[in-house]
Amino acid sequence: MTIINDSYATVQEADQYHSIRQNTAWDDATNDAREAALVRATDYIDALYRAKSPRMVWLQPLQWPTLEDAQVPASVVRATVELALYALTGPLFGPPAARGIKSTKLEGDAGKKEVVYDDITSGDPYPAITNLLADVAFLKTSVATSGGSLIIGKLT
Incomplete structure (x- = not known):
């Protein structure tokens, strides 16, 4: 799997982040599983948050980079790799709560x-x-x- 315009973080960035924190669940995952987890984390961020600044290019597939941030902000990369760890163990999106x-x-x-x-x-x-994400997204x-x-x- 090659991530192009599908994730705010690379596997290498996530590997470094989780290695420093000794998150062994990340180390135990295959490379394909890590890539898929990063894509699911990015999907979650784009579904639930809106960048405070407009996209750099109107038709770009993801919200960042923006006119204000020429690079993906470090907080977005960090949020992506944090969520990717959760994505390894299950879905990030739950079923809608039943409201009776x-x-x-x-x-x-x-x-x-x-x-x-x-x-x-x-x-x-x-x-x-x-x-x-509070400084860069709603x-x-x-x-x-x-x-x-x-x-x-x-x-x-």
């Missing part, structure tokens, strides 16, 4: 209906990654969700 209806209430003849949803607070699964959407209610009725 906690209760419903129908009021009077006006047809007002209130629906209250379950509270689900999954939180950011990788807060350290979000912190690493979280695209909130990973955490919370309960709420929806009221449907007639306006009078």
Whole structure:
């Protein structure tokens, strides 16, 4: 496998990073598995974060480099290699959290209906990654969700 425009970090950068930290799970993985993990980590970053500056070239496949950062920022490389370690052991993206209806209430003849949803607070699964990227990227959407209610009725 050759990584071209598919990863923010090279296998060599990841090898050095994980070697210094004695992450043996990285050392135990095959080269192909390491490359695939780096691609999945990059996919995760591009799916959940948005660079604060526009891409250097409009049609480039990844978010970095940008007009502000001619090279991929060190924090993006570090986030990529950190996530790649997790990607070796399983998927980075989980299934969407199930969000059910906690209760419903129908009021009077006006047809007002209130629906209250379950509270689900999954939180950011990788807060350290979000912190690493804070200077160069925004979280695209909130990973955490919370309960709420929806009221449907007639306006009078």
